[in-house]
Amino acid sequence: MNNKKKQESIKKRQAIQKDELLDHLRRYPIIQVACEKSHIGRQTYYRWKNEDEEFLKSADIALAEGEELFNDLGEHQLLTLMKDKHWPAIRYWLDKRHPKFNKTILHLDEPVEISFNYNQKH
Numbered sequence: 681m682n683n684k685k686k687q688e689s690i691k692k693r694q695a696i697q698k699d700e701l702l703d704h705l706r707r708y709p710i711i712q713v714a715c716e717k718s719h720i721g722r723q724t725y726y727r728w729k730n731e732d733e734e735f736l737k738s739a740d741i742a743l744a745e746g747e748e749l750f751n752d753l754g755e756h757q758l759l760t761l762m763k764d765k766h767w768p769a770i771r772y773w774l775d776k777r778h779p780k781f782n783k784t785i786l787h788l789d790e791p792v793e794i795s796f797n798y799n800q801k802h
Contacts, residue, residue: 697744698728702742709746
């Protein structure tokens with residue numbers, strides 16, 4: 681096999697592997713897990729991200745889609761617990777989502793001036 685054919689074969693194989701890895705990232709947004717399911721080493725994943733701008737963007741999108749899926753699953757589980765009258769789940773929902781219970785929300789009637797000082801110690 682000549683070198684050109686070998687390079688084309690490697691590119692085709694890697695394209696298939698990258699697609700499979702991206703699919704796993706959409707379903708399991710944990711890099712180690714997606715790599716294991718795709719039989720790809722973590723070092724290979726990071727090398728592909730460094731060498732291939734398109735793969736970098738696709739991997740970031742796939743991870744975001746996977747995280748959104750898990751957020752939806754988590755919210756579904758929380759709602760199920762609330763339906764079962766699980767008080768900590770109800771309290772969590774109210775603390776995070778209901779304005780009467782969420783004490784971290786500030787309502788300001790006029791502009792406020794804020795300044796930050798940051799001192800980093802080496």
